[in-house]
Amino acid sequence: MEDVASRFAEHIPALRRYARVLTADAGRADDLVQDCLERALSRRHLWRRPGNLRGWLFTIMHNIHVNHIRAARRAPIADGVDPAELGSRPADQLERVAAGEVALAIELLPYEQRQVLGLVAIEGMRYEEVAALLDVPVGTIMSRLSRARTRLREITRPSARIGLWRVK
Amino acid sequence: MSGARESGQAVDKAMLHAYADGQLDAALRATVETWLAEHPEIAEDVQEWRAQNEALRAAFDPVLEQPIPARLAGLSERRGPGANPWRQAAAAIGLLVLGGVAGWLAPLDKPWSETAPGPSAFVADAAAAYRLYTVEVRHPVEVGGDQETHLVAWLSKRLGSKIAAPKLADFGFHLVGGRLLPGQSAGGQAIPAALLMYEDVTGKRVTCYVAGNVDNHETAFQFRQADGVSTFFWIDNGLGYAMSGEIERDKLLALAREVYRQLEL
Numbered sequence: 001m002e003d004v005a006s007r008f009a010e011h012i013p014a015l016r017r018y019a020r021v022l023t024a025d026a027g028r029a030d031d032l033v034q035d036c037l038e039r040a041l042s043r044r045h046l047w048r049r050p051g052n053l054r055g056w057l058f059t060i061m062h063n064i065h066v067n068h069i070r071a072a073r074r075a076p077i078a079d080g081v082d083p084a085e086l087g088s089r090p091a092d093q094l095e096r097v098a099a100g101e102v103a104l105a106i107e108l109l110p111y112e113q114r115q116v117l118g119l120v121a122i123e124g125m126r127y128e129e130v131a132a133l134l135d136v137p138v139g140t141i142m143s144r145l146s147r148a149r150t151r152l153r154e155i156t157r158p159s160a161r162i163g164l165w166r167v168k
Numbered sequence: 169m170s171g172a173r174e175s176g177q178a179v180d181k182a183m184l185h186a187y188a189d190g191q192l193d194a195a196l197r198a199t200v201e202t203w204l205a206e207h208p209e210i211a212e213d214v215q216e217w218r219a220q221n222e223a224l225r226a227a228f229d230p231v232l233e234q235p236i237p238a239r240l241a242g243l244s245e246r247r248g249p250g251a252n253p254w255r256q257a258a259a260a261i262g263l264l265v266l267g268g269v270a271g272w273l274a275p276l277d278k279p280w281s282e283t284a285p286g287p288s289a290f291v292a293d294a295a296a297a298y299r300l301y302t303v304e305v306r307h308p309v310e311v312g313g314d315q316e317t318h319l320v321a322w323l324s325k326r327l328g329s330k331i332a333a334p335k336l337a338d339f340g341f342h343l344v345g346g347r348l349l350p351g352q353s354a355g356g357q358a359i360p361a362a363l364l365m366y367e368d369v370t371g372k373r374v375t376c377y378v379a380g381n382v383d384n385h386e387t388a389f390q391f392r393q394a395d396g397v398s399t400f401f402w403i404d405n406g407l408g409y410a411m412s413g414e415i416e417r418d419k420l421l422a423l424a425r426e427v428y429r430q431l432e433l
Binding site: 009034 | 181182185186189190191216217220221223224225226227228229231232234236237239240241243244288291392393394
């Protein structure tokens, strides 16, 4: 019988990519992926097929990361930007993020916005899948996504107009 | 989304995001496109979201092409038969991993506990020490390499573990000296760490950082790179070792292997 662990490999590149979005540091990103794979291995008897293996692995990684942040007694996630998550780029460099440097700008987003934007824009997940993964309603995903995009624009184009929305 | 499926229905913000993210079916896509044609200002915003998506993918997609580190590949490829695209890469990397293959093949229980300081902090300390002290011209070390016996005895005493200053002359590096540093803290108290600095004839410096109480688990070599500083590190007998430098990865690996070999003796 096929061991589900043999199918982890195909998801490692995407896990590493998303971990990089979360931690902004290659080494810490791979630590996170390693923790994720180890936990997945130890719990692979809980895996039910057919199922969304990618979603399962991403969920595990998400939970580990949230626990790491909490365990480190950093600022509560909901408070927005977590300085420890910004790697070597402190917030005072915010103005130095030039237009178009979206990749740098995403690291300056509040954690929850960075997660959603990473999963939607980079990992190409459907909103429903992201909602299930983060265990929040789709409406919450949409508002985080919207705020993330607005914030990203403010960071990369400080002069951009804000408050445009007239549509419902 | 579903409430918007009647003809002539309003386009809401969620639909615009879904459009930008390619999550609408053909019919809704056409609806949104018609609507956007009549709302050029908003069309501009939607265009910008798509540009953001593209920029983000362009920034992060290269990670997909990078070789998978052996410590990750080893958690997947070694179980389960059959062709595996990562098997070869993992095998190639495995060749670089010195003797302690067991370090990355064995650890199904966690190689680092969640509460003890993990290797990340240790490696970050090592890289920070490298950055801070190798640029020093006049005071790069506390005790010079000309007093090696004293240096080694002093650092061994403070670390509580016998260490040596490996000889790297065959690789063109000589000992500049060393210093004592505060390492990761345990119970509010910093644990001593040692930094040994080496230099070649061109003035290129590398450092060997040694810290106690990193973790009880042994590991084989692992590689980190941050801000241009490369580090190979391993853990042996409760001591963490990290070779850092701004030299080619292969050369740094050769130095790290030599250090490992000499300390094993």
